[in-house]
Amino acid sequence: MAETLNSTSSTALGHEIEPPKQAGKDDDDDETLSSLCIPGSRLVRTGFVHSAGPDKPVLFVNAGGEGLMENGNFGFRVEPDKFFQGGKVIRTDETIEGSDIPSIYQSARFGNFSYRFENLSPGDYFVDLHFSEIIYTNGPKGMRVFDVFMQEEKVLSEIDVYSVVGANKALQVVDIKVSVGEDGTIVIRFEGVNGSPIVGGICIKRARLPASKVKDGRCNNCAAEIEISSCQEKYMRMQFIAKYEKRIEELKMRFQLKTDECHEAWMSLTTANKQLQDVTMELDNKLYTIHCLDLAREETAAKLRDISGQYEHDKKLWTAVVDKLEREVKLMKQEFYQLYCEGHKCADAIPELSNMVSAVQAMVAQSDDLKLKLSEEQAKGKILYNQIQEAKGNIRVFCRCRPLRKEESLAGHATAVHFDAAKDGELGIISTGSTKKIFKFDRVYTPEDDQVSVFADASPMIVSVLDGYNVCIFAYGQTGTGKTFTMEGPENNRGVNYRTLEQLFLTAEERKDTFTYNISVSVLEVYNEQIRDLLATSSTSKRLEMRLATEGVHHIPGVIEAKVENIKEVWNVLQAGSNARATGSNNINEHSSRSHCILCIMVRAKNLITGDCTISKLWLVDLAGSERLAKTEVQGERLKEAQNINRSLSALGDVISALAAKKSHIPYRNSKLTHLLQDSLGGDAKTLMFVQISPSEQDLSETLSSLNFAARVRGVELGPARKQVDTGEVQKLRNQNDKLKQDLRSKDDALRKLEDNFQNLEGKAKGDYQLCRSQQEKINELEKQIALKIELSRRLENQLLEATGKVEAYLDLQKKVKDLENKQKEREHAYPMIQN
Numbered sequence: 001m002a003e004t005l006n007s008t009s010s011t012a013l014g015h016e017i018e019p020p021k022q023a024g025k026d027d028d029d030d031e032t033l034s035s036l037c038i039p040g041s042r043l044v045r046t047g048f049v050h051s052a053g054p055d056k057p058v059l060f061v062n063a064g065g066e067g068l069m070e071n072g073n074f075g076f077r078v079e080p081d082k083f084f085q086g087g088k089v090i091r092t093d094e095t096i097e098g099s100d101i102p103s104i105y106q107s108a109r110f111g112n113f114s115y116r117f118e119n120l121s122p123g124d125y126f127v128d129l130h131f132s133e134i135i136y137t138n139g140p141k142g143m144r145v146f147d148v149f150m151q152e153e154k155v156l157s158e159i160d161v162y163s164v165v166g167a168n169k170a171l172q173v174v175d176i177k178v179s180v181g182e183d184g185t186i187v188i189r190f191e192g193v194n195g196s197p198i199v200g201g202i203c204i205k206r207a208r209l210p211a212s213k214v215k216d217g218r219c220n221n222c223a224a225e226i227e228i229s230s231c232q233e234k235y236m237r238m239q240f241i242a243k244y245e246k247r248i249e250e251l252k253m254r255f256q257l258k259t260d261e262c263h264e265a266w267m268s269l270t271t272a273n274k275q276l277q278d279v280t281m282e283l284d285n286k287l288y289t290i291h292c293l294d295l296a297r298e299e300t301a302a303k304l305r306d307i308s309g310q311y312e313h314d315k316k317l318w319t320a321v322v323d324k325l326e327r328e329v330k331l332m333k334q335e336f337y338q339l340y341c342e343g344h345k346c347a348d349a350i351p352e353l354s355n356m357v358s359a360v361q362a363m364v365a366q367s368d369d370l371k372l373k374l375s376e377e378q379a380k381g382k383i384l385y386n387q388i389q390e391a392k393g394n395i396r397v398f399c400r401c402r403p404l405r406k407e408e409s410l411a412g413h414a415t416a417v418h419f420d421a422a423k424d425g426e427l428g429i430i431s432t433g434s435t436k437k438i439f440k441f442d443r444v445y446t447p448e449d450d451q452v453s454v455f456a457d458a459s460p461m462i463v464s465v466l467d468g469y470n471v472c473i474f475a476y477g478q479t480g481t482g483k484t485f486t487m488e489g490p491e492n493n494r495g496v497n498y499r500t501l502e503q504l505f506l507t508a509e510e511r512k513d514t515f516t517y518n519i520s521v522s523v524l525e526v527y528n529e530q531i532r533d534l535l536a537t538s539s540t541s542k543r544l545e546m547r548l549a550t551e552g553v554h555h556i557p558g559v560i561e562a563k564v565e566n567i568k569e570v571w572n573v574l575q576a577g578s579n580a581r582a583t584g585s586n587n588i589n590e591h592s593s594r595s596h597c598i599l600c601i602m603v604r605a606k607n608l609i610t611g612d613c614t615i616s617k618l619w620l621v622d623l624a625g626s627e628r629l630a631k632t633e634v635q636g637e638r639l640k641e642a643q644n645i646n647r648s649l650s651a652l653g654d655v656i657s658a659l660a661a662k663k664s665h666i667p668y669r670n671s672k673l674t675h676l677l678q679d680s681l682g683g684d685a686k687t688l689m690f691v692q693i694s695p696s697e698q699d700l701s702e703t704l705s706s707l708n709f710a711a712r713v714r715g716v717e718l719g720p721a722r723k724q725v726d727t728g729e730v731q732k733l734r735n736q737n738d739k740l741k742q743d744l745r746s747k748d749d750a751l752r753k754l755e756d757n758f759q760n761l762e763g764k765a766k767g768d769y770q771l772c773r774s775q776q777e778k779i780n781e782l783e784k785q786i787a788l789k790i791e792l793s794r795r796l797e798n799q800l801l802e803a804t805g806k807v808e809a810y811l812d813l814q815k816k817v818k819d820l821e822n823k824q825k826e827r828e829h830a831y832p833m834i835q836n
């Protein structure tokens with residue numbers, strides 16, 4: 001029975017049972033591939049092989065090829081390709097192995113097509129389909145996966161001939177069962193799934209069954225009855241069971257093995273994946289690092305370029321600066337050396353300098369001492385001078401006679417004044433009775449005496465003003481006798497006023513080391529018993545009155561005091577006052593002044609040694625004419641003027657008279673004039689009166705009047721007590737005073753020289769010292785600058801070195817990255833699976 005089954009056997013229905021195949025690899029493949037076929041059919045990996053079986057094919061068509069005549073080998077005829085619908089024919093000369101009729105496989109129908117077989121007897125048939133992949137090698141390349149439908153039922157799914165047998169190999173799908181109905185037709189359709197179907201031949205056979213398809217005496221597929229004995233059936237069943245149990249065991253083992261393999265493969269895959277991940281991550285990290293390094297490198301390179309550029313630039317700059325500084329330092333060093341030498345010289349000279357300083361100090365001490373002594377001596381001198389002045393008399397009277405005018409001499413007027421003993425201060429007046437009257441004054445000036453000699457006698461008074469005494473100089477006399485000439489004088493022959501101020505400035509200049517003086521000038525006029533400020537610019541200036549400011553000091557509130565610094569300013573002030581002076585005309589002298597013109601010079605002095613301050617006044621008064629009323633023949637306003645003038649002159653005489661008599665009451669307030677001159681008449685004040693007279697006999701009466709007035713003034717002052725002053729003693733004092741003065745002057749000069757020397761030396765030493773210091777400071781500053789520059793240069797060099805180091809490190813890193821990349825490539829070569 002077993003042998004029957006192993007060989008081809010026929011059934012009652014004419015089915016042939018094919019012997020079961022050996023279990024093994026081919027079986028496995030067949031198992032896998034059988035999923036392509038419908039149950040009952042199977043794949044055969046060879047071409048048609050003739051077997052001497054009882055059945056002949058009902059129909060065998062050579063698809064795409066010619067028919068083959070029946071021959072003794074096969075016992076059937078191969079029909080030419082004539083049942084098709086659609087498709088194309090392709091052929092090959094290649095040898096298709098593994099078939100008894102290779103020509104069947106050398107031609108094929110290709111594309112979308114179908115076959116229709118008609119006039120078949122109704123019943124069951126088996127259809128064998130013959131394929132060969134001839135297109136792959138000779139035709140168009142590409143895959144061909146297709147379905148086969150029989151009677152519109154899919155009998156083959158997605159068959160790929162090449163994947164089963166390869167190129168130029170034959171493949172059969174056999175035993176596809178098909179039932180033919182009453183119409184006797186079989187329709188087979190080939191439909192491409194991917195590419196076009198290909199068919200080499202179709203064989204239609206009458207149905208027969210394989211042993212495996214027989215079940216319970218019937219065909220498994222067609223349920224046709226099969227006659228089998230019970231023993232055979234049992235045996236068959238056992239065989240089947242044993243076979244399948246064994247098969248199951250084997251399959252289980254294979255399954256287990258496959259499972260283990262799968263697990264192992266899975267684990268390996270997991271590990272590989274992990275490794276891959278790690279490597280990928282590492283690679284990513286490396287790539288990122290490379291990217292960062294690239295950026296850093298570019299940045300560093302840029303910085304390096306910048307630094308290099310900057311370095312080169314700075315280097316040039318610094319080189320220039322350093323060169324310049326070196327030159328400067330060299331110069332400085334030379335200067336320093338020079339100064340150092342000079343310093344040494346100075347240091348060497350220090351003992352000498354010290355000696356000099358000591359000497360100077362001693363001199364300064366001596367000078368201070370001398371200054372003190374000088375101050376004391378000055379004070380003494382002042383006292384002595386004052387005593388001399390006092391000895392001469394605090395009120396002194398000088399008489400001055402003007403020259404006889406041309407018109408007077410032409411008119412035949414003789415001179416009534418004789419100056420035979422003028423040098424002794426005596427003046428002779430010859431009156432009409434040819435009697436000669438002698439007047440004695442402190443000084444008598446003839447018409448020939450000039451302004452210079454007049455002022456020479458008046459100048460000692462000026463010194464008294466600078467010494468702090470009040471002084472009053474006034475000119476008294478008949479109109480036209482030369483009062484204004486003596487006091488003011490013409491511009492080219494200036495009088496007492498100008499010369500006095502000149503003398504004041506000269507003496508003040510001489511004393512500038514010990515005294516400072518502030519000099520101011522006021523110009524006043526007393527007219528009709530009213531005080532007028534001649535420097536006031538406003539014509540409607542208010543009335544001025546003399547007031548007692550402090551004890552013994554009188555002041556006129558509101559009076560203008562013009563501060564004068566030099567004699568030029570004085571002259572301008574005097575001119576201004578002179579222009580403003582009230583003048584009128586009468587028939588005696590058209591320009592005769594009918595007012596008292598008063599110049600008040602205020603002297604504020606400060607002793608620089610003692611710090612003592614004094615204020616003194618010098619009054620310079622050009623009195624109005626003293627002529628008698630009867631002779632002036634004036635009336636009205638002019639009469640009033642004359643009366644006021646005479647009253648004030650009379651009051652002046654009264655005040656002087658009262659002072660001389662040392663009366664308790666001095667009538668200063670009887671006139672504006674005496675009131676003004678109050679603090680400069682009497683006491684320590686010194687008064688000088690110029691009595692001006694005319695030489696003409698015509699004016700004899702007025703001359704005598706004036707001389708009598710003057711004589712009264714002088715006579716009173718130079719009373720017997722004063723006159724008794726021992727002139728020898730005075731001369732002695734004067735000599736002593738002169739000697740002291742000379743002594744002081746010489747000491748003062750010596751002191752000044754010493755001080756000058758000392759100051760020169762001190763100045764030079766200070767200058768040298770300052771120069772030394774400034775040079776030293778410059779050198780220090782330059783040295784500091786050089787040190788800074790050197791430090792900066794060092795820092796930059798370090799930076800450059802750092803940058804170079806970084807670049808080298810970067811290059812190392814780049815090399816390492818390249819190494820890593822190479823290693824990575826090697827690893828990828830070694831483990832291609834990881835890459836996949």
Ligand SMILES: Nc1ncnc2c1ncn2[C@@H]1O[C@H](COP(=O)(O)OP(=O)(O)OP(=O)(O)O)[C@@H](O)[C@H]1O
Nearest residue numbers: 402403479480481482483484485589591592593625
């Ligand atoms: N010593 C002198 N030498 C030359 N000329 C003189 C002298 N004295 C006066 N004179 C002249 O006499 C004239 C009258 O003088 P001056 O005007 O000074 O008199 P006066 O006394 O001031 O008169 P008045 O009281 O009117 O002002 C002037 O022309 C003047 O130049």
